[in-house]
Amino acid sequence: MKLEFTLNGRAASWDGAPVTRLAAALRDDLGVTGTKTGCDAGDCGACTVLLDGRQVCSCLVAMGQIEGRSVETVEGLETGPDAMAALQQSFLDHGAAQCGICTPGMLMAAQELVRRNSKPSRAEVEDALGGVLCRCTGYGKIVDAVMDVVSPAPASAPVAGGAVGSRIVRVDGPAKVTGRDVFGADGIPTDVLWIRVVRSPHARAHFELGDLEPLRRRLTAVLTAADVPFNGYGIYPDIKDQPVLADGHVRYRGEAVVALVGERAAVLAIRDDEVPIAWRPEPPIFGVDAAMAEDAPLVQADRPGNLLLKGGVKRGDVAVAFEACAAVAEGTFETAFVEHAYIEPEAGWARRVGDRIEIHATTQTPYMDRDEIANLMRLKPEAVRIVPTACGGGFGGKLDLSVQPLIAIAAWTLGRPVALVYTRPESMAASTKRHPARVKARFGCDTEGKLQSCDVTALFDTGAYASWGPTVANRVPVHAMGPYAIPNVRTWGEAYFSNGPPAGAFRGFGVPQAAIAHEAMMDELADRLGIDRLEFRHRNALRAGDTTATGQTLAHSAGLAECLDALRPHWRKAHEEIAAFNETGGPHRRGIGIGCMWYGIGNTSMSNPSRMRVGLSPAGTLTLYSGALDIGQGSNTIMVQIAADAVGLPAEQFTLVTGDTDLTADAGKTSASRQTFVSGKAAEKAGQDLRQQILRLANAGPQAILSLEGATLSVRDGADVRTIDLATAGPLMGEGTFDPPTTPLDADGQGVPYATYAFAAQLAEVEVDIELGTVKVLRIVAAHDVGRAINPTLVEGQIQGGVAQGLGLALMEEYLPGRTENLHDYLIPTVGDVPEIECLLIEDREPLGPSGAKGIGEPALVPTAPAILGAVHHATGVRAHRVPLLPHRLREAMVAQQRSKA
CATH class of the missing domain: 3.30.365.10 (Aldehyde oxidase/xanthine dehydrogenase, molybdopterin binding domain)
Structure with a gap:
């Protein structure tokens, strides 16, 4: 079937089967790959385009419906060569694109709105974007970007003092907001x-x-x-x-x-x-109980008892300490398989x-x-x-x-x-998941509310293959006591094979599951002693100079107490507002919760090196060669900012070569929140190395000021200005390597597992419909000790995105093997589910990190679910022991609670 239509304002023709999806025709036949696909079922909205001015999922529109009509894609937004539309520029300025796979769909949905409504409310913006899913951003900066187009806010003044600390836009941002970024399914040769x-x-x-x-x-x-x-x-x-x-x-x-x-x-x-x-x-064998049974068949023939790995941390005498405790809390908590649900298969x-x-x-x-x-x-x-x-x-x-x-x-x-x-069902069937966990926790404290003893056992279902199971089983015992000073600790982790999908790495490596348990115990102990829940945590927070359960002394950068201090006024105000609301009665009850966390940056007691290079060519091209992959978190931009200040030249003069194993050195994996801390430090060292080479060539002192114009490098040292002709002096190449200092853990888990830790505390306000069991999260305030915010916009984006995933973990996300096949079977938070998120950046600088920075990617998620679940308990009296806390589970628990009181 041959048909004629308008594509981005120009006449277009296409010949093929009328049942062909519009998305497929655009991408495969017409080369318009700015339109992305994530599900082919109308669930994710990544493929959103405008059809006669109205947003549609192009994966659901047949080409037979296109004759004589107008189709607009993200490529049509640009007003000219290298001239972005105001909406695209606003997305760039606000950091609204992270990985960028959903960005074209978001832009098209927003474009429809701003054309027909020049002054939409925030609720109307959220409604317009409701058909497009984003797994990275938490939606807040996307909504802000749209609102800023229709109601421009005053421009913020640039931050003085260099690239580090500035809100510069993403160096890879233009490709994301124009649809030019090449993802795995883009750029495939025609002869494949x-x-x-x-x-x-x-x-x-x-x-x-x-x-x-x-x-x-x-x-x-x-x-x-x-x-x-x-x-x-x-x-x-x-x-x-x-x-x-x-x-x-x-x-x-x-x-x-x-x-x-x-x-x-x-x-x-x-x-x-x-x-x-x-x-x-x-x-099949499903779950740890079946895997541990004496008569269980072996999933892997060489793994007796289906055990992959076990290990733990022991310090002090737990049993004796519990006998002396004034209050003891204990409970068992279970979590499910959780799907990554990245929008790009x-x-x-x-x-x-x-x-x-x-x-x-x-x-x-x-x-x-x-x-x-x-x-x-x-x-x-x-x-x-x-x-x-x-x-x-x-x-x-x-x-x-x-x-x-x-x-x-x-x-x-x-x-x-x-x-x-992969198709979306194939991705869900074949990919790894978050480990299901059963965490049994017991904590005790004295009459003053000081923690004295902790005993935690975590059992993990690692599925059919090992994947990252050993990492989870090793990391969790180090973190399972929470970010608290406890003299007597026993934590233990075991991972078992089953016939479930392989469980691998998922933002936190098991620490989010453990945090649900230890934070519930903090709430129970505080309530039993009549101590405010925030104050109880503040009283027990690890501080600089304290010794952890592994015997490591935290010499510096342990900012949990400062995070709690930052939350305190919000906590007090929310308590007053919630009490007033609940006095009115009715079917809705509000509650407030708090969650704390700590997270070791990088590998656990393992070498964790990164190598970076910064070069100046004879033509004057300044290039950062970075093997640190940016998967949306912003490391491309972070590395440029760090390297720029280390060299002493503006960030905008840098070009970036990233990822290619032929062109870049090994910067390690993008995981464990390590890239800013580890690769950032390597980039800083590489920049410093290049700067030293330049200063030696110019015979200049360390305070010299550099400037680069074409192939001429000028070095101002006091009143003297020296020039270097790079055409004859180049090329120059600076190199830097960093491997955080750690030590192996002994049989009792004693040693230095991480060089530094991130700390955080989050506050959650919720509203519960006590008749239906539904939970609406109203607000999150997130205080994070990041060491130094290299780029505050990107840090905020990571926090907001992590909060959204933590909300999903707490309330809605559960992968059921054999039943969950698409994004209408597996629910992730939409723009309507994610509340206002206020970010409070605490900068307790880490001397080992680049400009004092640590990491934020995984810490952002960890405290959210505990805070939300604590808020639900505050509202209803129900403690969630099985997560996610789906409405029917909460409703059943409330009914059981009422019966027990009768």
Whole structure:
């Protein structure tokens, strides 16, 4: 069917099947890739465009409906070459784009609103954006950006004193707000072969493959386990337990079994039931109780008792201390599998280049990918090149391999570029999750409310394969007592295999689950002693000079008490307002809660290095070579700001080369909130190294002022000005490496697991419908000790996004294996769910960090769920022991509570 329509104000034509999705036609046929896709079901809204001026999900519109109509995409917003629309500029100025995958859809939804309503209210803006999901931002800065276009706020004065501390816009922001950022499914060559993966419908089964030759005649190739040179991968060098393709045995529903390779139409034409697989299903093991049972079959043959790892921290005499306590609180808390729900499904493509394989894919860890692919393919690491695409959200989920092994093996074998893009159901079935946990906690204090003893045991369901399970089991015991000074501690963690999906890294590595338990215990102890909940925490907060449960002395930068001080006026005012509201009666009750956390930055008791380079070319190009991947958190901008001040030249003069393993040094993985602290310090050292080289060339002192114009570098040292002709003196290259000082933990968990810790406290106000069991979060005030806010706008964005994910963890997010398949089955917070979030930045500087900075990505999420759940308890008297606290669970608990009082 040939049809004519208008695309971004210009005549366009298209010829194809009328049932083709508009999103597919725009991206695949017309090359308009600014329109992103995240679900193909109308759930996420990333593909939002304007059709005759009204927003629609282009994945739900058939091309047969387009004849004679007007289609507008993000590309049509620009008013000219390099001239962004006011809305795009406002998004850039406000930091409204983080990973950027939802940004085009948000912009188009906002564009419709501002055209028809020149002065919308904030509620009207939220309503207009309600069809587009964002997993990164928490929505606040997006709404602010739209409001600022329709009701401009006075421009804030620039911060003096250099790049660090300034609210400069993201260096990669223009690409995000114009739709030019290249994600995993963008930029795929036209001559690629495509892969479709056949996955197991069973959680546990043996299988046999039948005759595959008929399929091979219809396709270019059919890959099985026999085609993988070394069929096992994993995070740890000694645990390579996950096959690329299962070999006769599957351990979870969604495990890859066969890869079909061919032209796109050919692979899509083959139904799963046409692939000859004889299944022998077996009873699956779900949950830690089943995994720990004496008669439980082994998920992994070499793991007796299905135990992956165990370990803990011991200090003092817990039993004796409990006997002397004036008050003791204890409880058991359970959490579920949680889906990362990044808006960009896993995607990428690969090609063979001579004797090397080149992989373009979405990832959080290019060097780990390189080494793992080399091992799988039995190649040398230098034979593998990883070129990371823009990452449309990660949160830990893209630390594990996904599409990379299959596209690499197929491209290497066939000599053709090969692509693989997961569907949303495939992403949900195949990707890692947050570990379900059962945390049993017991805390005791004296009559003055000083904590004396703590005993916590956390059991984790790590699913079918190890993934990041050892990291979770190791990190949680260090944090499970909370950010408090407790002389007697026993914390213990165990991770067990099951036939659930692999549980991996997810923003916090198990610490959010532990925080739900320890913060509930703080509330109970405070209530029993009649001490204000904030004051109880303040009384017990770790401070500089205190010794932690691992025996580490916190020499500096332990700002929890300062965070609580910042919250105190908000806490008092909210108490007064809530008391007045609740006196009116009715079906709604309000409550206030508080949650505290600490979080060790970087790897636990492991080497954690990063290497960065800053170069000046003979032409005068100033370049930061950064292997630190920006997955939305803003590290590209942070690294430039740090390097700029270290060199002494303006940030706007820097160009950035990032991620490519051929062009950048290994800066480590983007996880554990480490990039600002670790890679930022390496960038600072690299900038300082380059500056020292320049000063030596100019024979200038340390206070000299640099300026760069073209290939001429001027050095002003007092009254003297010296110039360096880079055409003859260049190139210059500064290098910096940083590895935070830690020590191994002994058998009792004693040692220095992290060089520094982030601290935070958050306040939550909620309103509960006591008849329905629904919870509305009204307000969050988040006080975070970040060491130094390199870019306050980006820090606030991380806090707001983390709060939104913490809200989801507390109230709505639960992945059910075999049942959760899309974003209408799995609910994440929308713009209407996320409340006002006020950020209070506490800067208790860390001497080891760049300009005193620490980290914020994971700490932002950890205290939110405990604060919300504490607020629900304050409103209803119900303590949540199973999370998420869905309405029916809260309602049942309130009914049970009423019956117990009768």
